[in-house]
Amino acid sequence: MHDHRKLGRELGLFDTDPLIGAGLPYWLPDGAIVRHGLEEYIRAVEREAGYQHVYSPALGKRELYEISGHWAHYSDDMYPAMDLGGEQVVLRPSLCPHHALIYRSRSHSYRELPLRMAELGAMYRSELSGVLGGLTRVRCIQLNDAHIFCTLDQVADEAAGALALIGSAYRAMGISTERYRLSLPGAGGKYVAAPEMWDHAGKILREVLDRSGVPYDAVEGEAAFYGPKIDVQVSDHVGRESTLSTVQVDFYQPEQFGLHYIGPDGAKHRPVMVHRSIIGSVERAVAHLIEQHGGAFPAWLAPLQAVVLPISAAEEPAAAALHEQCRRAGLRVRILDAESGSLGARIRESRLVPYHLILGPAETANGGVAVRLRDGRRLPAQPAHDAVARIRATVENRDTRLWLE
Template sequence: MSTVPELRITLDGSERAVAAGSTAGEALGADGRTVIAARVGGELRDLAYELRDGDVVEPVEIGSDDGRAIMRHSAAHVMAQAVQELFPEAKLGIGPPVENGFYYDFDVESPFTPDDLKRVEKRMREIVKQGQRFSRRVVSDDEAREELAGEPYKLELIGLKGGSGEVADAAEGADVEVGGGELTIYDNLDAKSGEPCWKDLCRGPHLPTTRVIPAFKLMRSGGAYWRGSEKNPQLQRIYGTAWESREKQDEYLKFLEEAEKRDHRRLGAELDLFSFPKEIGSGLAVFHPKGGVVRKVMEEYSRRRHEESGYEFVNTPHITKGTLYEVSGHLGWYKDDMFPPMEVDGGDYYLKPMNCPMHNLIFGARGRSYRELPLRLFEFGSVYRFEKSGVVHGLTRVRGMTQDDAHIYCTREQMVGELKSLLTFVLDLLRDYGLNEFYLELSTRDDSDKFIGTQEDWDEATAALQEAADESGLDLVADPGGAAFYGPKISVQAKDAIGRTWQLSTIQVDFNQPKRFELEYQAADGTRQQPVMIHRALFGSIERFFGVLLEHYAGAMPPWLAPVQAVGIPIGEAHVPHLERVAEALRAKGIRVEVDASADRMQKKIRNAQKQKVPYMLLAGDDDVAKDAVSFRYRGGEQRNGIPIGEAVDEIVKAVEARIQV
């Protein structure tokens, strides 16, 4: 009688024996519902993965980040199966998991309608209930081509796979299909007969069965170019979301409802703040009077804080000869994101995509001494970037923007101290605008060839940023390979009122541009030294920061930023002169105030002011006129009656000066 050989595996931190041929699921004792996959030797695997001697096995739970991604990837397969059953002519693109959901691209004759999505979702629910089993098998390139002969986009992906399994020049998300060194196909097998119901080229891993998709919903559909290129066919993309429980999905859908209410594009139109006229072009905003007021206040406060911190203001033109960006390196590294050149006087001129090369010219316009350093140059500079039409999004992704751009020139000895004080300045100013939750991201170089400069300079710059970040006490997240081509950077990530994260300020250390522009200063010992250059955009851009604040406050800007800070609402026409006198007193204190003298009834005037999210409503009737007072109505609905005019004016002025929220 022979004995079954055993495997020695590492599980839960301790080594134990399992029978030869055991799967990851058997070793973990997984039920396939809570623990839905395994991490083996650092790689995500199906529970059906057959273990080898010495494997290190860890459970992957459905509610973890990895577990959710696997579940959403499986939901994408279920959706694709449902689509091809309902629309047999549909050809498959790719179907990866994404943050909070999944999508799949299809080549179909006509765009999907809302009714089509309902049919697809209904069929998906039937497939989920059937409990079809996900089954992985390895195939050769030729076998994959033969099995998927009717899927032209899959054949194209197979052709892009290199010998190492890496995918060359493919669509985002394609690595879930053909990455990983070997080709695999996943079959959806009937729960009873074991016969294949559907198959897809896929790297995996997947859930044990379709039943382990507790909650999902199809969200919308839209066009998407194959492999992200406008030169390729436009496919139809269906987006969905999937969660480990209905409760989690309900939370997410409520979050989306709240985010929709806060969408700055909708608020911009409702509050008459800005617009994007088609006659001007995509990604180019115009600010209306009320939006102009908010922008002006934002800029004025920022200017004052910069003046107090020793910055000097400069101004540079919107276009320049192309040779400037040859010197800076941007034409070699950034040209695809720049608008095409215009020919002027026999040479190429470009709309400037950034201000730093021009600030370098200001530094180099005359000799500099170490006594002038650190030299902090600041500009509200308009720049232009040729964002692809598919990523342009309201004010948060535009083609024309105004950056609150600063460049600090300092000695190497001053660098660490300057970075520390700069990060403190940035965080304090963001807090003044009402953002209080932050973490930092440190973007560094990787081994690719998209970076310039010596490794020694990069190491020194990265260490300086690390030290400044550590002193801030904020959480720091690594971002390998995310640096600009000329130097590492810290990005300030801010959370808004509903928990979303926005990348705002960036601080970058640059040894390379000073070298390329041959910038120098005279040191204390008389030698000529190269300064360190620190790039810093505090808001990122005025436009983007405007959009972020609008969503953070859901349009109800704090009094100091509100376009109209107070509105006088008379009960009758006879009370208008009294409120005009109150308005004069407020204007004398710098308050932006209006009096609604329209023929509308008082209740409608109140509703209009509430819709415009005005912080203070000052009501007046006969008693208020007699007492030289007003009735105070706050944006939240609270009301105080009979407030003397002087007291009312003082309250509003103090709230504005203190930058409080009401």
């Protein structure tokens, strides 16, 4: 594996500046393409799975986090409150209190549940400078977060569904899991004191993991302050583990915020809140993609998906037409003309690009193209429109294979 901090900068994906501050990277154009690809993918997946998307502010009153329990149990990782117009406001460390308020703003019937609410939103963590690094530990996180408000009978199925979405996303991104961890509470005052709640939530998550058939380790002291969670662990280039995706069961915050739904008996009932993040923070997901793939991203995420390579100046008009055909098909494409160097040199220059579309005299005469894949495979000459359609299908299917037979 590669070090994303070095390779990400070399590839022009992200960088930092001391005037912006440590742990606050900015995204360069190619990095923004990768980020947008992930964001579009996860929103589409969530819509298909029945999620509704919302937006919420990155600030909240201190009182909000006192109610949620963050101020008492998580304040060491939060930025200090700011005085604003006689009130104290805080950069949010989590999206769940906002989503609880959005749920509370309308009445709900049991017929609406499960209600799946998702947001790609900014969160802020007061990380110490000594632990900051690249995209994996940052102070502003864009989190693929969601909260499912459901009945007790629905919790296990909703958590299992979230775990299945995580597996599907990892296959699409071409990344591997180091291990699954059942994160349980440990000793000390870090956790909400509610033994029955912890026991009940832990049993549900064990059931979900057992049902899914994945091996897992139960580890104490790694839970969220309000409930246990399933952590999907990945490893970096030196074998250090970190959490990318999570599924959590929360009985605590629905109680704190007085959430309810109207049951079939006409009475008020308390929903359960399932927290889940499919790809985790966009920053950490991109860091892992860089390290896992060495910059050779799956075609659907590649900043540049195809290069058109005319062998000589005589093929340049055909190259311009093929470039336009690719562009109209929605591909990210560029021409590297003969003046840029020999064909071999241009192929080496674009070695991370999934598709090399080569045009010589024979291809130009026949309306064809010779396709060379990033992995070195050379495909027989074929009609240009067939090659473009095949590439487009691979990209749209978000397939990790370069060529679909």
